[in-house]
Amino acid sequence: MIELSDVSYSYGGGELLSGISLTLAPGSFHFLTGPSGAGKTTFLKLCYGDLLATAGRVTAFGQDVRGLARDEIARLRRRIGVVHQDCRFLDHLPVAENVALPLIVSGRDTAGEAANLADLLGWVGLSDQAGALPPSLSGGERQRAALARAVIMAPEVVIADEPTGNIDWEMSLRLLSLLVELNKMGKTIVIATHDLNLIRSAKQQVAARVLRIRNRGVQLAGADL
């Protein structure tokens, strides 16, 4: 599904990530951990084509990401749902429209998807906030709205960057269960987090693998978590 072979990345200074080779198979569930600044967000951006590897090759759905034209990158983004670390909403549009944004920009008939949208908002528990503007949402509400937006196009892959960064344990578990549910529907899930408890909790529900960024490389963590 997403394949990295000997990928390195540098923002201009020294190499942040180096010689990474791994495959995110369809239907797999991965966690990505590592200290702050290790390059988790950078790694995820390489996966969804927001950054291009400075060396090596990233393949998504069988296509070399480097060779994609701008329009093809846009199409790739519709197949990979992303929960960004900072959520990234349009603050002048209500939550419902922000969640529906991928539909709107792909030119789909949003009126026809209204029931879908309502279901989705109910699923993440934001039915009451549908008409609110993003700046008025709490941290957890923002994260859930971001998750709803990430899955509205029914993407094959969902990438979540610190989806439980701002929220309490109970809400974190709720969000995790939504992601586990998606995985059971066959979606490929990648979650960057440094919340070890979240990882432990997930391992009880799905066969999750844990990737750890260390010394600029990515290793598969053992049972030592």
Next chain:
Amino acid sequence: MSLGGDIVAVLRGDAQADRVVPPTGFTARLTLFTAAAMAFLAVFALALSLATGRLADRWGSELARSATVRISAPAGQVEAQVQAALRVLRTTPGVTSARVLDAAEQRALLEPWFGPDLPIESLPAPQLIDVVEDGRGYDADGLRLRLTAEAPGAVLDDHTRWRRPLIRAADRLRALGVVSILLIAGATAAMITLAAQAALAANAQVIGVLRLVGARDVYIARAFVRRFTLRALVGAAAGAALATAAIAILPRAGDAGGFLTGLGFQGWHWLWPLAIPPLAAVVAFWATRLAAFRSLRELT
């Protein structure tokens, strides 16, 4: 998507797509004002161009389609010189016809000064030959030289030729009017490009989010293109309407005013200002589209 489909999509609009980019009040008003001011100027340039064009045409048609050759010679030589001059004239390229005026016609010409009973035959009045030239005209200096050689008493009088420089000036003025309209279109394009670029830069965050959720460049560009095209259209319509009204109420002074009061539109030329708003819209469409695609590649 084809360009035709793109323009249709821009004009038809998509309320939801429009909302995706927040409104930009200040640039919007500036664009409206610029388009209106430019359209106002364009209508005046158009009026100037058409008016000078009319002037040039009128002078041109009045002008030396006909000239006169006057032959003054001692009584016995007149007939011979007339024949010589006619031979010269008939072999001159650019001269369509040369006709000797008869006594009655000559008398009619002199009547205003000398009264109806002028005994023209007994006067040493010069004999006149009416010369009609074709559209290309003839070489007046060359003709003069040949006439002097063949008929020393012949004088070519091309009285209306003095207007030639005036017609050239009017033609030049018409060309300047057209150049002004092109410059106005260029300046409009430049200003709309700047405004669009400012709007795009102000919305860099929004554009980043749109790209992240899978918006293609054409989609994002269209939101901006549509706005600026509509603003240019509305602003230019207002400016063109004002200018047309201003021209319509210019005081008329009949022929006495000449060029000054001739600065208006005549007949179907009043429809010309209608072309200005669509022209402004096309200029805005392209200016914004090019600016948008350039900025989008730089921003994300």
